[in-house]
Amino acid sequence: MTAFGKLIRTTAFRLTLVYLFLFALFAASLLGYFAWNTRRLITEQITSTVNAEVGEVTEIYNRRGLRGLALTIGNRALRPGANLYLVTAPNGQAIAGNVGSLAPGVMGMEGWTETAYRRLDDNDNTDHRALVRVTEMTNGFRLLIGRDLEERRRLFGIVAKAAQWSILVVVVLGIGGGIFVARRVLQRIDAMTGTAQRIMAGDLSDRLPVGRSGDELDRLAENLNAMLERIEALMTGLKEVSDNIAHDLKTPLTRLRNRAEEALARARSEADYRAALERTIEESDGLIRTFNALLMIARAESGQARGNMDDFDAADVAAGIHELYEPLAEDDGMSLHVKTAPSAMHGNRELISQALANLVENAIKYGKPVVQPIDPEAAAAAKEILIEARREADSVLLSVTDHGPGIPEADRKHAVERFVRLEASRTLPGSGLGLSLVAAVATLHGG
Structure with a gap:
């Protein structure tokens, strides 16, 4: 398709033509x-002028008779730019006036008539148009007084010509403006199309151009850019997950295979085989937990879990987690407490519970103070873990607080990435997915 063909097929150009037609129609009507x-x-x-003059001439006729009427008409007919005058006898013969000829039958009709005529002094033999009034006098005489319509025709022609030129100018300027607007819009659309084609070709880092006008195209580009950033983040996360799965799950799978080979090579009794199978099952359970965590993170990030959202009390969830993990915390030398207030919220209860559980597990693992206080009361307080659930304005706050060293500020951004484990946690069991799930659940619920 040619550039002009693309131009005239744009919505902007078509809308311009519609508005141009409507405006031209309005201008022509006006x-x-x-x-x-x-x-x-x-x-x-x-x-109005003719009626006044008819009244004057009729009064003169009534006072002075036919001779006075003829004399008055003769005098008025000689004035420059005079009206049309004609007085006829009952037999139709002209007595006085400046009208040389009329359309047939005009003098026989009383009242107003628009007719063709010629003056007595016309030398061009051209018919003119006039608006005349015929009045019947006494004794069968008839009086015609009228006015030439050339002035009206000339003024109407001026207006008609002005209308033609005005509509022509409107059409030319409208089409020119339509082409200009359509070309600007087409350039921006072509730029967006080119960017979209590069993105489809695999360059997810490219973004749609955004102008400074803040119009609807700029708002559309901004929203699409936000969507592209989200897609790029998801694709980058997917690539990282694939790489991390290939790297981090290779070790347990290799260990699982080696143990099976070792059992086949060295086991001599039923007890040896049972022990090897128990270790294999334990390793398999760890792999299953890892995949389950990945699936939950994927559900949360994709928004699929929104279908299972319902209204519930976050305080009940916090109390349930406290009841479940209190024995585990005590076995590890920690004390787990809960502080709640009614906190109604709308969300996925399963994911909220799992996220809170992950935070509690992390607190139990890493929440011990680096330096133990000497004072017994301070030492006991340093081992406390507090679960809180309360309402703050229009939001619900769920928190787990401990007295451990925490995560360095420089590492906090990476701590929520999949399979990321900081140096302090390398000596303890884990997959590096706990905080990733917490972050995904928080994002899902607008946290």
Whole structure:
């Protein structure tokens, strides 16, 4: 398709043509109304002037008779730019006036008539148009007084020509403006299309151009760029997950295979085989937990878990986690406490419970103070873990607090990435997915 063909097929150009048609129609209607009113005004002025003059001439005829009428008509007919005058006898013979010829039958009709005529002094033999009034006098005499319509025709022609030029100018400027607007819009759309094609080709880092006007195209580009950033983050996360799965699950799978080979090579009794199978099952359970965690993170990040959201009390969830993990905390030398207030919320209860459980497990693992206080009361307080659930304005706060060393600020961003384990946690069991799940659940619920 040619560039001009693309241009005229744009929505902006078509809308411009529609608005141009409507505006031209409105302008033509307005000018037509003005011309009609101008014509009506001139006609009213002619009829008013003629009616007044008919009244004067009739009064003169009544006072001075036919001789006075003929003398008055003769004098008025000689004035420059005079009206049309004609007095006829009962037999139709002209007695006085400046009208040389009329359309047939005009003098036989009383009242107003628009007719063709010629003056007595016309040398061009061209018919003119006039608006005349015929009045029957006493004794069968008839009086015609009228006004030439050339002024009205000329003024109407001026208005008509002005209307033609105005509509022509409107059409030319409208089409030119439409092409200009359509070209600008087309350039921006083409730029977006080119960016979209590069993105489809695999360059997820490219973004749609955003102008400074803040119009609807800029808002669309901003929203699409936000969507592309989200897609890029998801694709990057997917690539990282794939790499991490291949790297971090290779070790337990290799260990699982080696133990099976070792059992086949060295086991001599049923007890040896049982021990090897128990270690294999334990290793398999760890792998299953890892995959389950990955699936939960994927559900949370993709938004699939929104279908299972319901209203519940976050305080009940916190109390349940406290009851479940209190014995485990005591076995590890920690004390687990809970502090709740009614906290109604809408969300996925299963994922909220799992996220809170992950935080409690991390607190039990890493929440011991680096330096134990000497004072017994301070030492006991340093081993406390507090689960809180309360409402803050329109939000619900779920927190797990401990007295451990915490995560260095520089590492906090990486701590929520999949399979990331900080140096302090390398000596303890784990897959590096706990905080990733917590972050995904928080994002899902607008946290």
